[in-house]
Each structure stands twice: as structure tokens, then as C-alpha cells.
Amino acid sequence: MEEALRPGDTAFSTSVFSVDVAGVARHPNPVTCVVRGRRGPLSVVGQGQSVTGDIVIIRPGVEHHIICGEGGLSAMYLDGARWPGPGTLAERLEGRLGELALAGMKLDSGAQRELRERLDHGQDRLSRRIGAVLEDLAAEPMARMSQDELAKRLGLERTQALRLFKHSTGTTFRQFKRWTGLQHAARLIVAGARVRTAAMDAGFADTAHLTRTFKQCFGLTPSQAIAGLPTIGGG
Structure with a gap:
């Protein structure tokens, strides 16, 4: 085990x-x-x-x-x-x-x-392999880790790897990758980066793609968020 x-x-x-x-x-x-x-x-x-x-x-x-x-x-x-x-x-x-x-x-x-x-009381703990995958996704959102690479890293067949990932994280591999990239973009915007730069650095196709995803997940567009920024922390 x-x-x-x-x-x-x-x-x-x-x-x-x-x-x-x-x-x-x-x-x-x-x-x-x-x-x-x-x-x-x-x-x-x-x-x-x-x-x-x-x-x-x-x-x-x-x-x-x-x-x-x-x-x-x-x-x-x-x-x-x-x-x-x-x-x-x-x-x-x-x-x-x-x-x-x-x-x-x-x-x-x-x-x-x-x-x-x-x-999380009563939930299963993460395996170290899943933990390493999550850390790499957060560190390099532009890496665009594939399903096949995930399966290889977990030592499982692709469908089994995707099932284990969802069981471990509560979300699908695709959704988690999108969310990780979005958080990275949000932190860059908070730090003063242009929306276009944040989109590119976080692995989004373009500014419009980031804006759509940002609003879907946060209920605000990047421009609305920028206009309302007081003191922000992230960690």
C-alpha cells in the first residue's frame, strides 16, 4: 500500500x-x-x-x-x-x-x-503520489499535465487514475487544472499584472478565455475585481 x-x-x-x-x-x-x-x-x-x-x-x-x-x-x-x-x-x-x-x-x-x-473529519488521506501531482499542478499551471502523464505518475490505467484523482480531490482532473490556473491568474492580477499577462502566464488561451472562466468561478470579471481591490492576501 x-x-x-x-x-x-x-x-x-x-x-x-x-x-x-x-x-x-x-x-x-x-x-x-x-x-x-x-x-x-x-x-x-x-x-x-x-x-x-x-x-x-x-x-x-x-x-x-x-x-x-x-x-x-x-x-x-x-x-x-x-x-x-x-x-x-x-x-x-x-x-x-x-x-x-x-x-x-x-x-x-x-x-x-x-x-x-x-x-475533512473521516475522509481518506491523500497518497503521496497524488500530493506530488497537486503540488506540481499548482507550481506550473502552464505545464498542462495530460491524462496520460497523470496515469503514468500514479502507476495506473488512465480511467483508474482519473477515478482516483476525483475520489481524492472531490473534482475532476480537468476541473482541478482549470481551477489551479485560475487561482494563479487571480494572484497575478492582485499583484498588479495586466489581465493579458495573467492569462498567458496561467495557461489560458487568451484574455477572453480567462475573463469567461474568472466570471464563471468568482462571479466577477477580472476588471470588476481589479476595480474593487482593497488589501488582498493569498497563500
């Missing part, structure tokens, strides 16, 4: 972005996401439901929009995290979970790790 990553280790990334906007358009999050209003409560609306709170966790893959007050919102994306809550759209995070989420948004790596452990 292949060795697994030790408890507390993770090859998944955690990204934190803040934006000063009045709201975010309808979109599904590719991964589990925690949001908070920067100067008061916000509301997550979708699937005939509305959840309002200071800190809210949103289930991935569910279309929703966000209404926030003055100061906009901060969002923390937890790649690979499995949300075990019973809600179909979102839930308020309170008590210890709320404390961990708030600290995680302030880039406290220990809080991010503990929050992941609580969300």
Missing part, C-alpha cells in the same frame, strides 16, 4: 481574496468556500434559500449570488476540503469554526490546517 501524507500535511492550497464590491453575481464555487462581510453580515442566496451571517461556508457546485454591505467581502477557497454539513447551499460558521475561519482569512496557516481537519 502506498504511503499517505501524514496528518496535518496537505498538498492542497488555500487562497484568500478580498474585494470591495456590493455583491457577487450568480456562480457556483469550484471548491468549498468560506466568505465573510468585511464590515458586517452578508447574504448567500440560491436554490430558493438565503443564508445570512458574519461568516458563511458555501457548498461547492451550487449556483448562488452574494449580497454584501459596505466594505465588500473576503473569501477563502479551501481546495479539496469536504464540507460535511447538512445544508444544501450554505451555513453560518459560529463558535470555534467561525474563529478558525476568521483567523484563516488573516493567513494563519495553523487555523487553516485545523479548519481543514474539522471539515
